[in-house]
Amino acid sequence: MKDKVLCFGEVLWDAFGDEKKAGGAPMNVARHLVQQHINVCFASRVGKDESGKELTTFLRDSKLYSNLIQKDNNLPTCEVTVELDEKNHATYIIPEPVSWDNIQLDKNLIEEAKSASIIVFGSLASRGKATRDTLLNMLEDTQALKVFDVNLRHPHYTVEDIETLAARANVIKMNEEEAELLIHGSNGQLKEKIVEFQKKYHTSTICVTRGENGAIIWHDHEFYEHPGFKVNVADTVGAGDAFLATFVAGIIEKRPMQKILKEACAIGSFVASKRGANPIYVRDEITAIKES
Numbered sequence: 001m002k003d004k005v006l007c008f009g010e011v012l013w014d015a016f017g018d019e020k021k022a023g024g025a026p027m028n029v030a031r032h033l034v035q036q037h038i039n040v041c042f043a044s045r046v047g048k049d050e051s052g053k054e055l056t057t058f059l060r061d062s063k064l065y066s067n068l069i070q071k072d073n074n075l076p077t078c079e080v081t082v083e084l085d086e087k088n089h090a091t092y093i094i095p096e097p098v099s100w101d102n103i104q105l106d107k108n109l110i111e112e113a114k115s116a117s118i119i120v121f122g123s124l125a126s127r128g129k130a131t132r133d134t135l136l137n138m139l140e141d142t143q144a145l146k147v148f149d150v151n152l153r154h155p156h157y158t159v160e161d162i163e164t165l166a167a168r169a170n171v172i173k174m175n176e177e178e179a180e181l182l183i184h185g186s187n188g189q190l191k192e193k194i195v196e197f198q199k200k201y202h203t204s205t206i207c208v209t210r211g212e213n214g215a216i217i218w219h220d221h222e223f224y225e226h227p228g229f230k231v232n233v234a235d236t237v238g239a240g241d242a243f244l245a246t247f248v249a250g251i252i253e254k255r256p257m258q259k260i261l262k263e264a265c266a267i268g269s270f271v272a273s274k275r276g277a278n279p280i281y282v283r284d285e286i287t288a289i290k291e292s
Contacts, residue, residue, distance in 0.1 A: 002039050003038075003039060003117040003118070003252045004039045004040070004041065004115065004116050004117055004118075005030075005033055005038055005039065005040045005041075005116065005117065005118045005119075005120060005248060005252070006040075006041055006042075006043060006112050006113060006116035006118070006119045006120070006144070007026040007027065007029050007030040007033070007040060007041070007042045007043070007119075007120045007121075008026055008042075008043045008044075008103075008119060008120065008121045008125070008135060008138070009024065009025065009026035009027075009043075009044060009100065009103075009121055009122050009124065009125035009126075009131075010024040010025070010026065010027070010044060010078065010100040010122070010124055010125045011023075011024040011026075011027045011042070011044040011046065011055055011059070011069075011078075011100065012024045012055075012077070012078035012079065012080050012094075012098070012100070013051060013054075013055070013077070013078070013079045013080065014080050014082045014092075014237065014277070015079055015080065015081050015082060016082050016084075020079075021276050021277065022055060022058045022059075022062075023080065023237070023238075023277055024044070024078075024100075025122050025124065025149055025151045025240075025241050026042065026044070026120060026121065026122055026125070026149070027042055027044065027059075027064065028238050028241035028242075028245075028277045028278060029120055029149070029241045029244050029245045029248070030042040030064055030120075030245075031062055031064065031277075031278045032238075032241060032242050032245030032246070032267070032278070033245045033248065033249060034062065034063055034064070035280070035281050036245060036246065036249045038245075038248070038249050038252060040064075041064070041066055041068055041112055041116075042059070042064040042066070042068060042069070043068035043069070043070075043103065043109055043112065044068070044069055044070070044100050044103065044125075045069070045070040045071070045072050045099045045100045045102060045103045045104075046069060046070075046071060046072065046077045046099050046100075047071075047072050047075055047076040047077040047098070047099040048071055048072065048073055049076055049077055051076070051077035051079060052071070052076075052077040052099065055077060056069065066108075067108045068108055068109060068112060070099075070103060070104060070106070072099040072102055075097055075098055075099045075101065075102055076095075076098055076099065077098065077099055078094070078095060078098035078099065078100060079095070080092050080093065080094050080095075081093040082237065084235055087233070089235075089236050090235060090236055090237050092153055094124070094153060094156060096127070096128075096156070097128060100125050100131065101125075101127070101128040101130060101131055102128075102130045102131065103125065103130070103131040103134050103135075104130070104134060105133075105134040105137050105138060109134070109138060110138070110141065113138045113139075113141065113142045113144065114141065114142055114143075116142065116144045117144055117145065117252065118144055118145045118146075118147055118248055118251070118252070119138075119139065119142060119144045119145070119146055119147065120147045120149060120244070120248060121135055121139075121146070121147070121148060121149070121165070122148070122149040122150070122151040123148075123149075123150055123151055123152060123153075123156075123157050123161070123162055123165060124151055124153050124156055124157075126161060126165060127156040127157060127161075132161065135165075136164070136168070139168050145170050145171065145251070146168055146169045146170045146171070147169065147170070147171040147172075147173070147244070147248060148165050148166060148168075148169035148171065148172045148173070149173050149174075149240075149241075149244055150162065150166075150172065150173065150174035150175075150178045150182070151174075151178075151240075152174075152178050152181070159181075159182070162182060163182075166182075166201050166203070167201055169201070169203055170203060170204050170205065171203065171204065171205040171206075171207070171251075172201070172203050172205070172206050172207070173206075173207040173208075173209070173240075173243075173244050173247070174206075174207070174208055174209070175208065175209045175210070175211070175240060176190070176208060176209070176210045176211070179193065179194070179197075179208045182197070183196065183197045190208065190216065191216070191218075191223060194206050194208065194216070194218045194223075195218070198218060204219070204220065205217065205218065205219045205220075206218045206219075207243075207244075207247060209240055209243055209268070210228065211228070211236070212228050212230065212233075213227060213228050214226040214227045214228030214229075214265050215228070215243065215261060215264065215265055217257060217261055219257050222257075224257050224258050224261050225261075226258075226261045226262055226265045228265055228269065229265060229266055229269040229289045229290070229292055230269075230292065231269045231270070231272060231273040231289065232273055233272050233273065234272065234273055234274050234275045235272070235275060235276070236272055237276060237277045238271050238276065238277025238278060239268045239269070239271045239272040240268065241271075241277060242264075242267045242268045242270070242271040242277075243264045243265065243267065243268035244264075245267075246260070246263050246264040246267045246268070247260055247261075247264045250263060250264070262290065263290075266286055266289045266290045267281075267286060269289050270282075270285060270286050270289055273285075273289075
């Protein structure tokens with residue numbers, strides 16, 4: 001049977017001033033996996049409002065709509081305000097509660113989780129008890145490789161909740177700022193901190209992205225590093241999601257870790273060079289980045 005990835009969590013509208021784009025880290029990862037020809041499904045919840053209808057149409061067009069997209073009678077579809085600083089780095093104002101705070105463990109989700117090869121989940125959708133309980137129960141009853149995208153959004157997390165999710169993950173991906181927050185108890189260099197973190201959670205793989213400076217991966221007792229690719233940054237929205245999707249695709253395709261890392265950095269850089277989280281891949285541009 002063909003490997004399948006289940007992405008679980010938030011779907012929302014990112015509002016950049018007057019412009020509105022569909023977003024949410026797990027949905028972005030799923031969309032990048034579609035572009036990389038990986039069998040993927042997406043689980044979330046939208047409101048029964050106009051924004052929810054528009055998101056449903058968007059998900060259909062993106063080949064991500066299924067019976068895993070639940071409808072909430074009471075909570076609204078999420079609309080996030082995105083603010084860019086002078087370096088085009090994004091910050092987010094996220095309302096609460098919204099529809100994806102109430103994802104339920106129904107039979108459709110249970111079946112998909114049991115048949116998935118990989119489950120990708122993040123921390124944001126787990127900020128509230130209902131969705132967090134659904135996720136934790138789902139992870140208990142699956143043999144899938146569990147990939148945790150840390151994706152911290154202040155003030156929508158507690159360190160205790162992050163540690164609960166980390167303890168259930170086989171693969172953890174975070175950025176450098178998140179690593180500094182979560183990997184405490186060591187005054188050493190990043191590699192030493194990663195080793196200490198791994199000893200605590202017994203995770204097989206840890207990815208730390210470093211923005212324009214690439215990424216470092218600890219996998220099966222070895223470190224892999226890439227210095228990153230230099231591009232003109234349009235905005236950083238979705239670059240980490242593109243990195244993670246490429247990493248997951250590489251795992252499915254059983255590629256060597258160093259090649260996975262280079263490809264993930266290249267596609268993350270390509271996305272950072274474009275506006276929005278999900279630009280259409282231009283393979284010639286991605287090749288040029290890898291050769292730069």
